[in-house]
Amino acid sequence: MSFRLPTTLLALALLAGCATTPRQPVAVAPAVPAASTAPAAVAANDNLNAVAWSQTAIEHDLIYLQTYRDAQARLLAALHDRHWDALGKGDRTTPLRGLKPAVILDIDETVLDNSPFAARMVQGNHEYNEADWAAWCREENARALPGAVEFTRFAAKHGVAVIYISNRAKDLDQATLANLRKAGFPVSGPQSFLGLGTVVDGCEQAGSEKGCRRQLVARHYRVLMQFGDQIGDFVDVLANTADGRRKAVADYLPWIGTRWFVLPNPTYGSWEPALFNNDWSAAPEQRRRQKIEALRAQ
Known part of the structure; x- marks a missing residue:
């Protein structure tokens, strides 16, 4: 014959068990530095x-x-x-x-x-x-x-x-x-x-x-x-x-x-400025963009 606790006592026993079980640490994501403090990326040298x-x-x-x-x-x-x-x-x-x-x-x-x-x-x-x-x-x-x-x-x-x-x-x-x-x-x-x-x-x-x-x-x-x-x-x-x-x-x-x-x-050579209208005064990013645009993908 099985022995059963009254429902109220069973509930109290379960709560007591949960209260004494050690809690697992919660993983916390590391803080991400603000964009203003991140080091600036150095552009790759095309050469x-x-x-x-x-x-x-x-x-x-x-x-x-x-x-x-x-x-x-x-x-x-x-x-x-x-x-x-x-x-x-x-x-x-x-x-x-x-x-x-x-x-x-x-x-x-x-x-x-x-x-x-x-x-x-x-x-x-x-x-x-x-x-x-x-x-x-x-x-x-x-x-x-x-x-x-x-x-x-x-x-x-x-x-x-x-x-x-x-x-x-x-x-x-x-x-x-x-x-x-x-x-x-x-x-x-x-x-x-x-x-x-x-x-x-x-x-x-x-x-x-x-x-x-x-x-x-x-x-x-x-x-x-x-x-x-x-x-x-x-x-x-x-x-x-x-x-x-x-x-x-x-x-x-x-x-x-x-x-x-x-x-x-x-x-290096004259072939390169031919790709950006021979304009060395243009910013490096602009010259690079024009060189990419000159590429043929087909």
Whole structure:
């Protein structure tokens, strides 16, 4: 026979049991700092992947080796063809007859590797400025890019003048020539470096375009080949827009890989401002938005 407590006593017993059972702690969410006290997020530097690729990807080095080796294999044939010339129609101002042979090379990201300077900008999350660039150039520590020394030495050995046309300022000429020599490049003298600010009689310089300096070379040399990482290293660009850049090279597509040798540079160049109407005064966020809008998703 079962023993049952009266209903009132049973209820009191249950209440007493609940009163003596230890209570479990209640989890409390941590306080979230007010928005005004949270640290500001640092915008990612858009150049990170480009600089990392330039410095670490074996594909980068192989492209340079491939380009310079191919050029070297073609150089002697170009040398012996007296009608061969790699200057565009606007730059060839002197007849070829009797001219000595030469090759024209840009310097930065064509023969010298400035990726350490770009890496400093990424690590410090700041943009390019002339003072830091000049200081880097004066360090004279840029290394030779793969294949470039071998090609230029081969050219010089076969009596081909090696001429460097660069948009480094003319006052960086001594540091630049010293860096080239340290890296092993043939340098025949100061006349082999035509920097930004070089005065060319009878030719009016347009911004940083290299046309006047190419015309100066044309007065003394038959140019066998040109090398660069920008369209402006080969021909003046009248309108720095996507369409204008395509038009600038349209007549010379058969020369790519035979007379003109183009090298990769994803870290900087005139291709970038072409995406935001060449307006460097625009805020970084606005320039970045316009670059994103220029992307094709299909």
